[in-house]
Amino acid sequence: MAGETWKTIQERWRHHRLQMIGIALVAALIAWACERTGVLESTEHIAYDEALVRYTGGREKSQQVVVVAIDQSTLDRISQDPQLQLNFGNWPYTRTLWARIAQEMKAAGARAVLFDAVMDERTADESADLGFAQVLRETGLPFYVGMASSGTAKPLARADFTAPVPLKAPEPAPTPEPPGDTFPEEFEDAAAPATPVLTDQALARALAFPARWTDGKALPRLGDTPSRKASPPRYPVPPTPALVGAVNGVGLVDMEADGDGSIRRTAFAYTDGTNTYVTLPVRMMADLLGAKEVTLSGRTLRLGERTWRVNDDGSAALDYGGPLEERFKTVLLFDVLDDWIRRSKGREPGLAADTFRDKVVVIGGTAVGLNDIKATPFSPMQPGLVKQATVVDTLLSGAFITRAPEGVDLGLTFLVALVSAVLLMTARWTMLEVVWPLALVQGLFVLTGLLLKTTHTHVLMAMPALAGVGASVGALAFNHLVANRETQFIRQAFHRFMEPKLVEQMIRSRQLPRLDGENKEITAFFSDIRGFSTFSERFKEDPRQLVRILNTYLTAVSGALLREGGCLDKYIGDAVVCLFGAPMAQEDHAVRACRGALAAKAAVEALRVDFREKGFPDVYTRIGVNSAVNFVGNFGSDQLFSYTAIGDGMNLAARLEGANKAYGSVIMIGPRTYELAREHIEVRELDRVRVAGKTEAVTVYELLALRGQLDASTRQTVARYHQALGLYREARFAEAAAVLEAEAARSPEDGPTGKLLERCREYLESLPENFDGVANLEK
Incomplete structure (x- = not known):
């Protein structure tokens, strides 16, 4: 099968x-x-997000990046503490607070601080900005702040990184007064320098960073996102002048969201058409790795000696590994501030000593009211700083997710x-x-x-x-x-050769035949009119009458076969060839063929009576039935073909039809047919025969009736025949002849009895050489 x-x-x-x-x-x-x-963009985003969460989530916490969260509890506790509110004000806090945070980060051993926010607005108290800048210079802590791009920002001069940075002389500035008396020694700063006045070149040098494609591609424009190109030109918005020279670097913190608002990817460098700028994590990593420029080549991002695989356009997807709270150790901003207060009073910090040691610290807002909540594949409500922390962690020791080449996708x-x-x-x-x-x-x-x-x-x-x-x-x-x-095709091809209801049943059950051919066990039916040549001689003067008689005969035989589910194969003159078990599969094809043969015999018997009454010649039909595996399908030429079967099984069925003449029988069936239908039929074992071209003998049977329908007289005749056949096979021809003579006297019309009796008498006179009880069935 x-x-x-x-x-x-x-x-x-x-x-x-x-x-x-x-x-x-x-x-x-x-x-x-x-x-x-x-x-398909939306569908692809959904599929990508689901796969990212299911297959890449659950990674352990980063050992290199710590997040300092500006959460709601920090906002509440500062606002509820009169002294802290006096010192730092309400959100957004004065730069004095960030100076204290920077001092604490330095004391705690932080490797670098990435501040995920912009400081592009001057405060009312400019001395706070100057004090913050002074603290950054004094501590030497690598501190990096963000910058945004805007369509209303002023274009910068072209940055010349080969020339020295020119600065105008600073103007004198007043010494800031202490903001309160809670921590007088700590809060009293030395006289802060005046706000520096930057030249256009100095400002451009501070904000821009060398970045290029080695193969001539263009960097994305400021404001471009992975899903759209920005229309109007955009330019960077610089931090306040006091911080420009104090922080170690400035980088872009634009959202870079996809069309559905979710942050999945990042580009590492942009251009405004004049200068190139890098994102905040890249700016920080450039210093940590000692890189003087960012280069993109093919699918590679290079910073110093380190490389990462990226997409053809220079972007890459973020390997979040999980939501913020699962991927990064998070410390509240208030706890950091509290540790600074503790240190200033000579007390031990509350946080563990190794919390920030040798770590990159990412500071950003997590409170909903700070309007920095973004969507990522892991959650629609994630703090925006998760992007910066993820990029930093990947740049330190990881890999970005890149698109497969288009050829792979296609x-x-x-x-x-x-x-x-x-x-x-x-x-x-x-x-x-x-x-x-x-x-x-x-x-x-x-x-x-x-x-x-x-x-x-x-x-x-x-x-x-x-x-x-x-x-x-x-x-x-x-x-x-x-x-x-x-x-x-099946309906047209078979409706004339099978019962229409069987054709429709075959179609409904989808048992469509293999028209190109298949090996299949079927039962073949062959019939012929005895002495048809003599029969047709009677009508040589009236051939139309012969055609009418022949059509009547073929209709009667065909109808009997079709009612049993047979498929008419062909007519060869007066001969009828029919298949059972093909094209429609029939498990009981042998039984159907036997019933059809008996029905055809009965139909011919009725015709004989009618023909005798009309004065027509007698018609006597001989039938051969055999079951075997044959090759069935459409055979023929381009001009004419038909559904039929070929094989030794078909040849034996035809031989059996002709062998009826030698045995005086009407219906002869082969051994496989008898094996399949024996529970449903009454038979007489006729002989063991050897077909021409074959060495193996087979047993053939005469089909007499359906099971239980054999009359007593015929049953007695069959019993006597079998007795004589046994004696015949033992070469006891005289004894066999005696049994047959007695039965022939009782049933003179029984053909097989008479034929076997003739053979016994013949062998009594001349015994054949090497007699083995097997008859040769010649062509």
Whole structure:
């Protein structure tokens, strides 16, 4: 059964492979067009997010990055403490607070601080800005702040990184007064320098950072996002002048969200058409790695001696590894401030000594009221600083997620479409047609998820899934079209040779025949009119009458066979060839053939009576029935072909029909037919015969009646025949003849009795050489 199924699949591929490839190609092209036009963007985002969460989430906390959170409790506790509110005010706090935080970070051994916010507005008390700048210079703590871009910002001069940075002389500034008397020694700063007045070149040098493509590609423009290009030109908004020269570096903190507002990717460098700028994490890492520029080459980002794999356009997806609270140790800003107060009073800090030691500290807002809540694949409500922390952690020791080359996406898309088309168009299993699209989508989800986890590669899922489903729909449509054509062909081809209700049943049950041929066990029926040549001589002067008689005979025999579910193969003159078990599968094909043979015999007997009354010659039919595996299908030429069977089984059925003459029988059946139908029929074992061209002898039987319908007289005749046959096979011809003579006197019309008696008398006179009780059945 499995072998036949595999053969069927191979033949369907051979006959329809061009259609399969065509369906797959069309489905792949449609999916590609949908992906290119953005139709699948939302679906791809959903699939990517789900795979990212399921397959890359749950990673352990970073050992290199610590988050200091400006949370709601920090805002509440500062606002509820009169002294702290007097010193630092309400949100946004004076720069004095950040000076204290910087001092504490230095004391706690932080490696660097990345402040995920912008400080581009001058405060009312400029001395606070100057004091903060002075603290940064004194501590030497690597401190980096963000900058935004705006369409209303002033364009900067072109930065010349080869020339010295010119600064105008600072103007004198008043010494700031202590903000309160709680911590007089700590809060009293020395006379702060005046606010420096930067030249245009100095400001450009402070904000810009060298970045380039080595292969001539263009960097994205400020304001561009992964999903759209910015229309109006944008320029960076610098921090307050007091901080420009005090912080170690400034970097972009624009949102970089996809079209649905979720942050999945980042670009590392931008341009405003004049200068190049890098994102805040890249600016900090450039200093930590000693890099003087950012270079992009092919799919590689380079900072100093370190490289990371990125996309062709210089961007990369973020490997979050989980939500913020699971990936990074988070310390409240108030706890850091409290530790500074403790240190200033000579007390031990409350936080563990190694909390910040040798760590990169990312400071940012987590409170909802700070309006820095963003969407990521792991949550629609994540603090925006999770992006900066993730990029920093990846740059320190990790890998970004990059898109697979377009060729890989297209190859997978076509492969999925082709597999879908081939599978459904060759197998044609209803259950597979239902299950396959679901299994396909789930399989692609697992595949893309595992690739994300193991190789940090994002292979598109929506495009191949659409191609696979589209190819499946195309394959089903083709199958139904082919099935309709096959159904129509079957109906036209067989309605004259089978009972119409059986044809429709075959079509409804989808038992459509293999018209290109298959090996199948069937039962073949052959019948012929005895002495038809003599019969036709009577009508040589009136051939039309002969045709009418012959048509009447063939109609009677054919009707009996069709009622038993037979398929008329052909008429050869007066001969009728019929198949049982093909094209429609019939488990009881042997029984049906035997019933059909008996019914045909009865129909001919009725015709003989009618013909005698009309003065027509007698018609006497001989029938051969044999079951065997034959090759059935359409045979013929381009001009004419028909559904038939070929094989030794068919040859034996024809021989059995002719052998009736030698045995005086009417219906002779082969051994396999008897084996399959023995519980339903009454037979007489006629002889063991050897067919011409074969060495093995087979037992042949005369079909007499259906089980239980044999009259007592015939039963006695059969018993005497079997007794004589046993004596005959032992070469006791005289004894066999005696039994047969007695039975012939009682039943003179029994043909097999008379024929065996003749053979016994013949062998009494001349015994053949090497007699083995087997008769040779010649052609």
